[in-house]
Amino acid sequence: MVRTIAAKDLTTMFRDGRLPWAGGVVLALVVTAVTVGWQRQREIASERAAAQALDYDDWVAQPERHPHNAAHQGMHVFKPDPPLAIVDPGIDPYVGSTIWLRAHRQSELMFMPAQDATGLQRFGELSAAWVLQVLGPLLIIVLGFDAFAAERELGTLRQTLSLGISSKQILWGKALGQFWGLGLLLGPAAAGAAIVVVAGRGEAIDVDAAARLGWLGLGYAIYLAIAVFAVLTVSALGRSSRVALVTLLGLWIGTTLLAPRVASDLSRTWKPSPSRLTFNADLGAEMGRMQEQAWMANFGVATQWSPDLPLDKWGVALQVDDHAGYSVMDRHFARLWDTFGEQQRVQEWLGLAAPVLAVRAFSMAISGTDFAHYRTFSLAAERHRRVLQDLMSEDLVERADPRGTGHFDYRAGADLWRRMPPFTYAPPPVSWALRNSGRSLAVLIAGLLLSMAAAHVAVGARRTV
Amino acid sequence: MLEAKHLSKHFGATAALDDVNLRVDPGEIYCLLGANGAGKTTLINVFLNFLDPTEGEARINGLDVTQHAIETKRHVAYIPEQVMLYGVLSGLENLRYFAALATGRHAPRAHLLVLLSDVGLDEAAALRRVSTYSKGMRQKVGIAIAMAKRTRALLLDEPTSGLDPKAANEFSQLLRRAKDDGVAVLTTTHDLFHAKQTGTRIGIMKRGRIVADLSSEALSHTDLEALYLQHMQG
Numbered sequence: 224m225v226r227t228i229a230a231k232d233l234t235t236m237f238r239d240g241r242l243p244w245a246g247g248v249v250l251a252l253v254v255t256a257v258t259v260g261w262q263r264q265r266e267i268a269s270e271r272a273a274a275q276a277l278d279y280d281d282w283v284a285q286p287e288r289h290p291h292n293a294a295h296q297g298m299h300v301f302k303p304d305p306p307l308a309i310v311d312p313g314i315d316p317y318v319g320s321t322i323w324l325r326a327h328r329q330s331e332l333m334f335m336p337a338q339d340a341t342g343l344q345r346f347g348e349l350s351a352a353w354v355l356q357v358l359g360p361l362l363i364i365v366l367g368f369d370a371f372a373a374e375r376e377l378g379t380l381r382q383t384l385s386l387g388i389s390s391k392q393i394l395w396g397k398a399l400g401q402f403w404g405l406g407l408l409l410g411p412a413a414a415g416a417a418i419v420v421v422a423g424r425g426e427a428i429d430v431d432a433a434a435r436l437g438w439l440g441l442g443y444a445i446y447l448a449i450a451v452f453a454v455l456t457v458s459a460l461g462r463s464s465r466v467a468l469v470t471l472l473g474l475w476i477g478t479t480l481l482a483p484r485v486a487s488d489l490s491r492t493w494k495p496s497p498s499r500l501t502f503n504a505d506l507g508a509e510m511g512r513m514q515e516q517a518w519m520a521n522f523g524v525a526t527q528w529s530p531d532l533p534l535d536k537w538g539v540a541l542q543v544d545d546h547a548g549y550s551v552m553d554r555h556f557a558r559l560w561d562t563f564g565e566q567q568r569v570q571e572w573l574g575l576a577a578p579v580l581a582v583r584a585f586s587m588a589i590s591g592t593d594f595a596h597y598r599t600f601s602l603a604a605e606r607h608r609r610v611l612q613d614l615m616s617e618d619l620v621e622r623a624d625p626r627g628t629g630h631f632d633y634r635a636g637a638d639l640w641r642r643m644p645p646f647t648y649a650p651p652p653v654s655w656a657l658r659n660s661g662r663s664l665a666v667l668i669a670g671l672l673l674s675m676a677a678a679h680v681a682v683g684a685r686r687t688v
Numbered sequence: 689m690l691e692a693k694h695l696s697k698h699f700g701a702t703a704a705l706d707d708v709n710l711r712v713d714p715g716e717i718y719c720l721l722g723a724n725g726a727g728k729t730t731l732i733n734v735f736l737n738f739l740d741p742t743e744g745e746a747r748i749n750g751l752d753v754t755q756h757a758i759e760t761k762r763h764v765a766y767i768p769e770q771v772m773l774y775g776v777l778s779g780l781e782n783l784r785y786f787a788a789l790a791t792g793r794h795a796p797r798a799h800l801l802v803l804l805s806d807v808g809l810d811e812a813a814a815l816r817r818v819s820t821y822s823k824g825m826r827q828k829v830g831i832a833i834a835m836a837k838r839t840r841a842l843l844l845d846e847p848t849s850g851l852d853p854k855a856a857n858e859f860s861q862l863l864r865r866a867k868d869d870g871v872a873v874l875t876t877t878h879d880l881f882h883a884k885q886t887g888t889r890i891g892i893m894k895r896g897r898i899v900a901d902l903s904s905e906a907l908s909h910t911d912l913e914a915l916y917l918q919h920m921q922g
């Protein structure tokens with residue numbers, strides 16, 4: 224029964240032109256987005272790899288100089304583009320992908336979390352994720368707003384019910400018809416994306432990327448299913464298909480376009496994060512205090528870099544100064560990032576009302592382009608920076624400090640530069656991403672159960688005549 | 689087979705059905721005759737559980753229609769006054785779809801085409817989209833759907849509306865054959881001639897009440913026209 228109804232719905236959606244036209248537009252956008260994403264990624268991947276290699280070559284090839292000068296010059300690290308950034312670039316376009324590792328300070332690049340860039344803001348960059356998140360529900364509205372309403376107006380619902388078919392069977396038939404229609408459109412697109420993501424880099428098959436893609440497919444399937452049942456609910460309750468359409472468009476604007484903006488404001492109100500200025504001021508103040516204490520304890524001077532410091536202690540002082548700051552930086556950055564994480568969690572919970580929030584979080588996390596992934600990259604970069612600083616300082620302690628007043632005449636060369644390893648970064652595996660996505664996935668599943676329940680109540684509540 | 693007991697249905701102050709009692713046994717064609725607004729459609733709607741009765745009960749095959757909403761509908765086939773079909777599907781596709789829902793299996797195409805030609809739709813017409821059909825053609829598809837269901841009872845609400853006289857006549861013969869096979873038929877009409885032609889039993893309905901109930905014997909020596917006019921005027 225259910226399949227018979229689904230097949231009929233699919234045929235009518237085809238014949239009245241909705242599936243080919245509306246679906247075709249969405250499909251074309253998805254395909255374009257994936258293609259553009261793929262090209263962008265191929266460029267980025269080679270650019271970043273080249274830049275990373277070049278930057279390290281520059282480091283090794285730098286002239287003989289005082290190691291602390293070299294530390295100031297520093298090096299750059301580049302975030303590798305995750306394979307699924309093709310589908311969902313996440314926050315990457317907003318936060319950049321390069322971190323400059325240099326003396327004294329952790330890079331604060333990560334300050335502005337753009338994870339909650341609103342739907343409208345994201346209009347600019349066409350990504351498959353955006354098309355699915357924002358236009359997916361719109362497509363489902365176009366395909367399904369009159370699923371019940373028009374059949375009631377037409378009288379075919381009566382005809383169907385008179386045959387001894389229950390309204391629940393009709394509901395499931397219509398839902399299945401929509402799934403088939405969506406599957407017909409998005410199935411081949413997903414297969415294409417899978418080929419590109421898993422094998423498109425011309426390397427061995429990327430198992431982690433394949434697993435991520437599978438989970439991503441599941442997340443979007445749940446999200447679109449929520450929309451299907453929500454649309455059927457409204458269609459069953461609406462007095463006419465026109466009323467259903469207007470209601471659904473209003474809901475779409477509210478839950479996919481406005482909700483992200485509102486959620487972002489709410490999350491910042493409930494879990495306030497400091498401004499960049501405040502953060503830097505607080506961090507600077509506490510680092511200063513801790514470092515001055517360390518200077519007093521180690522060298523008996525009241526201020527950092529006091530002229531009273533004998534030059535044969537200069538390398539040691541650098542070490543002491545750096546290490547006094549590390550834990551302060553760790554604490555401040557952890558607190559800031561935890562706050563961003565809490566804001567993110569608030570938004571994920573709000574996904575119960577606007578599922579786009581949950582699927583957006585899930586999609587970025589699984590694609591490896593969310594804030595959590597960025598945090599691990601940022602931490603890896605900071606670890607690398609400390610390796611660099613410590614290496615330079617140790618060399619100073621060993622070689623320059625013994626020169627006493629001649630400290631600053633010391634020059635190190637390629638031997639030292641080469642002891643600094645190149646930066647390597649392995650993004651966390653899919654299992655790690657999944658552990659971070661339990662909440663958004665649970666919210667999506669809850670949303671699906673809710674919309675299914677609503678649809679069942681709706682088709683039972685409304686008589687047909 | 690079909691039974692109404694003390695059946696009433698009120699819409700606010702209007703009594704669309706007022707203490708209706710009737711019984712249609714297998715092999716009977718009960719023709720309910722009444723002017724527009726008499727309550728005929730309401731009665732059919734109650735039998736199909738599209739409306740809950742205010743009082744009394746309706747039974748199909750001994751089962752109360754409100755308690756066994758789905759099952760009772762499986763025992764009857766229904767043809768409405770205006771058969772509603774999917775315009776983008778052909779007559780054949782509509783029949784195939786509704787027949788599959790009614791019977792739970794997909795009938796072979798040849799079988800469906802025979803059903804359609806039985807009700808007067810040739811193959812060329814059957815393959816056209818229903819959006820190009822006249823009302824009478826849609827009605828024929830509706831009849832074919834009802835026939836495909838092969839039930840022991842038929843609920844027909846002015847089924848011949850929109851049919852030309854020839855097709856209406858063929859439909860009457862179709863009903864007669866069904867009757868001979870032991871099917872119980874409840875059909876409504878405001879057309880006295882049609883009632884006389886098809887009914888084995890005629891009830892006259894007025895403002896929700898059955899004011900006259902004539903068996904086939906009674907029919908043969910009653911001036912139905914006079915009786916009907918008398919009721920319509922009174």
Ligand SMILES: Nc1ncnc2c1ncn2[C@@H]1O[C@H](COP(=O)(O)OP(=O)(O)O)[C@@H](O)[C@H]1O
Pocket residue numbers: 688699702703704722723724725726727728729730731
């Ligand atoms: N859904 C409804 N709401 C209110 N009144 C109705 C409704 N359906 C029918 N009626 C009223 O009930 C009476 C019987 O209508 P109906 O059964 O359609 O008559 P018939 O089919 O004999 O022409 C009419 O007065 C009609 O206006």
Ligand SMILES: [Mg+2]
Pocket residue numbers: 728729730769845
């Ligand atoms: Mg009527």
